[in-house]
Amino acid sequence: MVxxxxxxxxxIGPAHPSTHGVFRxxxxxxxxVIVDMEPVFGYLHRGIEKLAEERTYTGVIPLTDRLDYLxxxxxxxxxxxxxxxxxxxxxxxxxEYLRVIMAELQRIASHLIAVGAFLNDCGAxxxxxxxxxREREKILDLFEMASGQRLTYNYMRVGGVSQxxxxxxxxxxxxxxxxxxxxxxxxxxxxxxxxxLLARAKGVGILPKExxxxxxxxxxxxxxxxxxxxxxxxxxxxxxxxxxxxxxTGSVGDCYDRYRVRIEEMRQxxxxxxxxxxxxxxGEVRSDVPHLIRPPVGEAYGHIEAPRGELGxxxxxxxxxxxxxxxxxxxxxxxxxxLREMMVGWKVADAxxxxxxxxxxxxxxxx
Amino acid sequence: MEVGEVYSRRELDEAEGEQIETLxxxxxxxxxxxxxxxxxxxxxxxxLTSVDAMLNWARRSSLWSVVCFxxxxxxxxxxxxxxxxDISRFGMEIVRASPRQADLxxxxxxxxxxxxxxxxxxxxxxxxxxxxxxxxxxxxxGGIFASSYSVVPGYNRIIPVxxxxxxxxxxPEALLYGIRMLQQKIAKISLIKEGK
Amino acid sequence: MTAALSGNEIATRxxxxxxxxxxxxxxxxxxxxxxxxxxxxxxLKTTPGLDFDYLAAITAVDYYDYFEVIYQLTSLQHNHSLxxxxxxxxxxNPSLPSVVTLWRGADFQEREIYDLMGISxxxxxxxxxxxxxxxxxxxxxxxDYLRW
Numbered sequence: 001m002v003x004x005x006x007x008x009x010x011x012i013g014p015a016h017p018s019t020h021g022v023f024r025x026x027x028x029x030x031x032x033v034i035v036d037m038e039p040v041f042g043y044l045h046r047g048i049e050k051l052a053e054e055r056t057y058t059g060v061i062p063l064t065d066r067l068d069y070l071x072x073x074x075x076x077x078x079x080x081x082x083x084x085x086x087x088x089x090x091x092x093x094x095x096e097y098l099r100v101i102m103a104e105l106q107r108i109a110s111h112l113i114a115v116g117a118f119l120n121d122c123g124a125x126x127x128x129x130x131x132x133x134r135e136r137e138k139i140l141d142l143f144e145m146a147s148g149q150r151l152t153y154n155y156m157r158v159g160g161v162s163q164x165x166x167x168x169x170x171x172x173x174x175x176x177x178x179x180x181x182x183x184x185x186x187x188x189x190x191x192x193x194x195x196x197l198l199a200r201a202k203g204v205g206i207l208p209k210e211x212x213x214x215x216x217x218x219x220x221x222x223x224x225x226x227x228x229x230x231x232x233x234x235x236x237x238x239x240x241x242x243x244x245x246x247x248x249t250g251s252v253g254d255c256y257d258r259y260r261v262r263i264e265e266m267r268q269x270x271x272x273x274x275x276x277x278x279x280x281x282x283g284e285v286r287s288d289v290p291h292l293i294r295p296p297v298g299e300a301y302g303h304i305e306a307p308r309g310e311l312g313x314x315x316x317x318x319x320x321x322x323x324x325x326x327x328x329x330x331x332x333x334x335x336x337x338x339l340r341e342m343m344v345g346w347k348v349a350d351a352x353x354x355x356x357x358x359x360x361x362x363x364x365x366x367x
Numbered sequence: 368m369e370v371g372e373v374y375s376r377r378e379l380d381e382a383e384g385e386q387i388e389t390l391x392x393x394x395x396x397x398x399x400x401x402x403x404x405x406x407x408x409x410x411x412x413x414x415l416t417s418v419d420a421m422l423n424w425a426r427r428s429s430l431w432s433v434v435c436f437x438x439x440x441x442x443x444x445x446x447x448x449x450x451x452x453d454i455s456r457f458g459m460e461i462v463r464a465s466p467r468q469a470d471l472x473x474x475x476x477x478x479x480x481x482x483x484x485x486x487x488x489x490x491x492x493x494x495x496x497x498x499x500x501x502x503x504x505x506x507x508x509g510g511i512f513a514s515s516y517s518v519v520p521g522y523n524r525i526i527p528v529x530x531x532x533x534x535x536x537x538x539p540e541a542l543l544y545g546i547r548m549l550q551q552k553i554a555k556i557s558l559i560k561e562g563k
Numbered sequence: 564m565t566a567a568l569s570g571n572e573i574a575t576r577x578x579x580x581x582x583x584x585x586x587x588x589x590x591x592x593x594x595x596x597x598x599x600x601x602x603x604x605x606x607l608k609t610t611p612g613l614d615f616d617y618l619a620a621i622t623a624v625d626y627y628d629y630f631e632v633i634y635q636l637t638s639l640q641h642n643h644s645l646x647x648x649x650x651x652x653x654x655x656n657p658s659l660p661s662v663v664t665l666w667r668g669a670d671f672q673e674r675e676i677y678d679l680m681g682i683s684x685x686x687x688x689x690x691x692x693x694x695x696x697x698x699x700x701x702x703x704x705x706x707d708y709l710r711w
Contacts, residue, residue, distance in 0.1 A: 009379075014485055017434050017464045021441075022482055026379065040380075042694035043482040044437055047515035049679075050703055054514075062511065069439035113442075133449040140446075150446075151439060151536050213639065216618050216668025229639055235565035301620070301635055301646075314622045314633070329620040329635075337670050363438055366694055380691065384698030481696050516703050517695065 007035055012351070014043050020117060020355070021362030032347045037340050045366040052326035057083055057158060057293045060326065064313075065152035067328060068364040070113055073106040073143075074306040076156035081237055082302030082313040083158045087295035094283040095160035096239045101173070101276050102146070102155065103238075103304075104269040108180070109139045110307035111262045114359040118259060119191070121356040122200050128187070135183055138176055145169050158293055160286030170277070177273050184266050192260075201255040205342045205354035208253060215337040219309030220261045221358055225253035231305040243275045255357035262359075292321045308332050308359060328367055332360035386484045394483070394524040401527045419556070426470070426496065427553040429458035430546075433469035433489060437476030440503040443536040444475045452539035457546060466492040471549075472526075473542075477505035477512055478519040490526045498553070500545055501528045504535045511535070566643040567591070573613075573645060580606060592633075592646035600649050601660045607636060607645070608665055614638045615645060618666035623676045625706045630657055630682055651682060661686040679704040 013024035022043035028036040048067065052060045064079045065072040077099055084091065091099075113136065116129030140150050146165045147155040155162055191197055207217070212225040222229060230247045232240045248264035250257030295317045303312035309331025316325040335358050343351045436444070448454045448462065463469065466489045478486060490499070501522050504510030509520035522528055529552065532545035574588035577595075584599035595603050607615045615636040622633045630651045637644045651657040661684035662669050673684045674693040681702035683690060692699065701708050 014482065015434060015464075015489060017462075022437050042692075042696070043479060043485075044477065045479055045481065045517050045694040046477055046512045047517050047703060048512075051512065051515055066439060066511070069442065130450055133446060134451070137446070137449075137451050150538065151443060211667075213616055214667045215670075216666065227639065234642055299633075303619070310619065312620055312635075314620065314635075316624055325622070325624045327620075327622040329622075333671055333675075334668050337668055377691065377697070380697045384696040387696045388698050516708075 005030070012348070014040075020360060023355075023360075023362055023365075025351070025355075027343075027348070027351070029348070034343055034346060034348065034351055037343050037351070039336060039339055041362065041365050043366065044362050046363075048367045049326050049328065052323055054322060056321045057295070057323065058291075060323065061156065062152070062154050065154055066363060067330070067367060068306065068308060068311070068332070068361045069151060070361055071106050071110045071307045072151065072153050073102045073155060074110075074304060074311060076153065077103055077238075078302055078304040078306065078311045079313050080156045080158050081304060082300050082315050083293065083295065085302050086298060086300040086315055086317055087158075087293065089159050089289055089293075090287055091160055091238075092284050092287055093239075093281050094164075095285045095287075097276055097280045098161050098165065098285065099156060099238055100240065100243075101273060101280075102143075102161075104272050104276070105139050105142060107269045107307045108266050109136050111266050112136050114307070115187075115259060115262055118255075118353070118356045118359070119197070121352050122197060124196075128191070131187065135180070142169065142172060142176065145172065157286060157289075159289040160284075162286070164285045170280070173273070173277060177270060177277065180270050181267065184263065184270070188263055197259075198256065200350075200353060201259065201357070203252075204255050204346065204350050205357065206252060206254045207338060207342055211338055211341065212253065216334050217309070217338070218331050218335070219305070219307070220258055220265065221309065221335050223247065224250035224257035224261045226251055231303060231310055235303075237302075237304055242279065243272050245272050255353055258357045258359075294319055294321060303329065306331060308361060308364070309335055328364075330364045330367060332358075332362075332364045336360060336365065383484075387480055390484050390487065390525070391480050394519070397521060397523045398525070398527045400523070401529065420554075423554050423556055427550040429461075430471040430498075430549075431461045431463065431469045432459060432471045432473050433466045433493065434462060434464045435472050435474050435476075435486060435489060437478065437482060438505065440475035440506070440536040443539060443542065444473060444502065447539040447542050452543065454543070454546075457543075457550075459546070466490075467494060469493055470497050471500065472497070473500045473502050474506045474522050474528075475502045477510065478522055478525075479517050480519055481517065483519055483525055486522075487525050496556075498529045498549060499526055500530045500532060500549060502532045502534075502542060502545070503537060504533060507531050507533060564642075565637065568643050568645045570646070573607075577603060577606070586650075592648055594648045594650070597649045597651055597659050600647075601662065601665075603647070604634075604662050604665055607647075612641075614640050616640070616666075618662070618668050619644070621669055621672045621676065623680045623682060623704075625680060625704065627706060628652070630680065632659060632676070632682065634662070656683070657681065658683045658685055660684065663687055678702070681705065 007028050007030040009028050014022040024040040026038040027034050048063050064075040067075050112132040116132035119128040147153040207225050209226045212222050228249050245268045248261050250261050297319050299316045301314045303310050312329035314327040315323050318324045342354050501507050506522050509518050512518045513520050530545050530549045534541050569590050570588040570593040574585050581599055584596050587594040607613050615638050617637040617639050619635040619637050624631045632649050634647045676682055677690055678692045
């Protein structure tokens with residue numbers, strides 16, 4: 001007997017526990033295999049680009065915190081770099097080192113959540129993410145010492161950072177840097193050769209190298225596909241030239257490669273933190289900038305290597321106290337371009353893993 | 368039937384857009400907080416029966432939340448549920464996606480008009496009794512984004528809210544205090560009053 | 564360091580290939596006519612020595628008389644970058660050619676510019692609103708959008 005079947009459209013999201021925020025996929029399913037998929041977002045579009053045109057240059061910094069809320073320090077850093085490029089404002093040495101320390105700590109914290117959430121999607125229900133959150137609490141304690149906040153720090157300022165770190169910070173950071181490699185090794189040992197992870201993630205959701213370059217992917221997604229491109233090495237900003245570190249790359253571009261790239265990046269971040277802690281000079285932490293900054297007429301594009309990819313800010317100034325145009329080059333939005341190609345042909349359960357391995361943050365996609 | 372012909376590409380989007388515009392037109396005033404019964408009770412000094420006391424104890428000691436995690440406050444909720452600020456000691460570690468099994472909605476994040484019909488649908492699907500905690504500045508009044516063109520100024524435009532927890536994002540201790548306030552509120556509900 | 568190529572030297576090469584397409588060239592950027600955008604982009608992508616295979620960002624700015632769209636191009640092999648700009652002088656229904664066929668990374672970014680600024684891109688396979696909903700009136704990021 002021949003059964004007549006037809007494909008039908010199912011909504012995955014927007015309120016779904018595994019879509020990492022409010023993301024909706026209109027999936028056309030044939031049984032359980034995905035034959036077509038259209039992503040829909042905009043459920044968290046708050047109009048940050050328009051709101052920034054009404055605030056002063058320093059007043060935009062809390063708005064940038066809320067863009068990619070898991071990597072607030074990186075957002076602040078990219079914005080301050082763009083304004084300093086626009087206005088030609090210098091930054092003192094100690095502030096540069098503090099910025100690098102905060103950015104690398106933030107990278108570790110963000111990758112911990114990325115790996116934990118990815119393993120949550122793979123089926124290891126809560127164990128890895130609870131372990132990773134325990135390490136993240138140590139990093140959040142350090143951030144709370146420096147800035148007073150746990151999630152949206154508002155720490156960096158144009159021309160430096162807002163305040164110096166208290167005396168307990170440097171010994172606490174030294175202790176963290178000594179202990180952290182052992183924890184990363186422990187997670188890696190439990191997960192690297194895990195049969196279930198290999199079966200679920202190896203060979204799934206492959207992003208080939210040419211497609212990755214064509215869609216302007218960046219960050220761990222690009223590096224896992226085999227392209228050795230990291231803005232900290234290719235176009236160094238702040239004081240990154242003074243540190244020695246490697247850039248981990250993958251070979252195939254599947255979910256397992258992206259997971260391995262993030263684990264290795266955490267190790268490299270700890271290495272950078274050790275070097276920065278040794279070289280940290282004394283001095284002031286903010287150069288003399290006026291309270292209301294008025295950059296000269298012009299435009300600037302400042303970009304950094306954020307945990308999710310290349311985060312860039314494009315600023316246009318017309319010599320007034322507020323930016324004329326504030327545009328965010330959001331890495332998560334652009335990394336999603338090839339989601340359809342990566343998902344077609346796989347089952348629904350694999351689709352959730354593929355989506356989780358790209359590691360996006362909806363507040364950045366929608367702005 | 369060809370793949371892609373099931374719905375034309377724009378039909379679903381236009382239907383969604385209409386739904387959003389009608390909800391927006393209906394939500395121009397905030398819904399009043401469901402607190403009128405508290406005033407009368409203070410006047411009358413009600414004594415709860417033992418049935419009430421037991422029912423309220425059962426309800427408040429194991430509140431199960433529904434997934435409603437738009438934005439940044441979601442991560443403070445997740446760290447509250449993690450091992451350092453354990454929410455499981457209040458019986459609340461169950462955060463399941465199905466609204467039919469939940470009785471508490473902790474709204475953690477900014478609400479936009481595009482997301483509003485979905486949140487209202489989740490709230491309508493929850494079974495009575497149900498409570499709402501508005502977590503964070505964006506949930507109370509729109510927060511830092513209140514003047515934006517696409518942000519709903521507070522969840523109480525579309526659903527009634529019981530407890531407001533301020534902060535941006537509120538610390539886990541603040542959220543636990545808000546949950547404690549909700550538990551004290553639930554402890555005062557009387558069965559006689561509830562037959563409405 | 565990524566070498567930011569100066570607009571002037573590229574302009575001389577482009578003038579030979581596509582005469583009359585360059586409006587203005589400065590030390591930081593290159594301003595081209597909107598009609599010749601696609602052929603210039605193809606030339607920049609396929610010429611060995613230039614090889615701009617990575618489109619970093621597209622931005623649109625609303626100056627009251629015209630819209631300006633800025634393309635940040637990078638070459639991963641040679642590690643140099645270039646800024647290409649183009650202008651659109653209409654206010655009611657501005658339109659530009661789309662570069663999606665060359666760099667697929669332009670897909671969502673052009674849809675967002677259509678949604679928030681109102682500039683439509685010819686040749687885009689799926690041009691509809693992306694962050695706002697169908698039925699929203701107006702284009703919010705324009706300077707004359709009134710909220711109340």
